[in-house]
Amino acid sequence: MTSKWIAVLSIAAMSLTGWSQSQLQDRFALTADQVAQSVSKRGIEVSGDQVFLLTNVVAKVPDPVLDVLSVEPIGDKWFGGHSGTHSWVKLGCHLPGECLPFYAVVSWPQTPAGRATNKAIAPPAAVKPKKVITMRAGTHATMLMDDDRSHIQIAVISLENGVAGHSIRVTSPDHKQVYVAEVVNASLLRKSY
Numbered sequence: 001m002t003s004k005w006i007a008v009l010s011i012a013a014m015s016l017t018g019w020s021q022s023q024l025q026d027r028f029a030l031t032a033d034q035v036a037q038s039v040s041k042r043g044i045e046v047s048g049d050q051v052f053l054l055t056n057v058v059a060k061v062p063d064p065v066l067d068v069l070s071v072e073p074i075g076d077k078w079f080g081g082h083s084g085t086h087s088w089v090k091l092g093c094h095l096p097g098e099c100l101p102f103y104a105v106v107s108w109p110q111t112p113a114g115r116a117t118n119k120a121i122a123p124p125a126a127v128k129p130k131k132v133i134t135m136r137a138g139t140h141a142t143m144l145m146d147d148d149r150s151h152i153q154i155a156v157i158s159l160e161n162g163v164a165g166h167s168i169r170v171t172s173p174d175h176k177q178v179y180v181a182e183v184v185n186a187s188l189l190r191k192s193y
Contacts, residue, residue, distance in 0.1 A: 068091055
């Protein structure tokens, strides 16, 4: 009886060890080189040694497609062993749920005096951040139409993705009327008449 229990317990221990290892492998660490490749795809060549990740960043897939969401300058202060101009770069996975948005610091080397500026080391102004979509196509929302005499609220469905402050096409729930309205937030649009 004892040998049976030893065999059962040893099999259980081996299976738990394998299970815990599989739980650890469903998260993949992102590297500075992956961030550098994403920034380089936006038009400015950056190497992995110019990127400093502030913390360990993980994703659910081994090599996710990263989007540059914003770029903000932080000045010429020495940061992480890199001299030159630095920027906060906010990145996120292209597909929702693969990773959380995160920040990295990118060091842009200063050009020596008398030298022409090379595109490979251009300042971050050349990187245009991707606008974050506020309202997705197919979202049920409310459209407000106001003037001095009336206030009208209409239930609508968005026909396209939209960013706050930009106009998109929306339709009535029965799809008989189409309007162009300005996105206010994820569930509200404004139209003047």
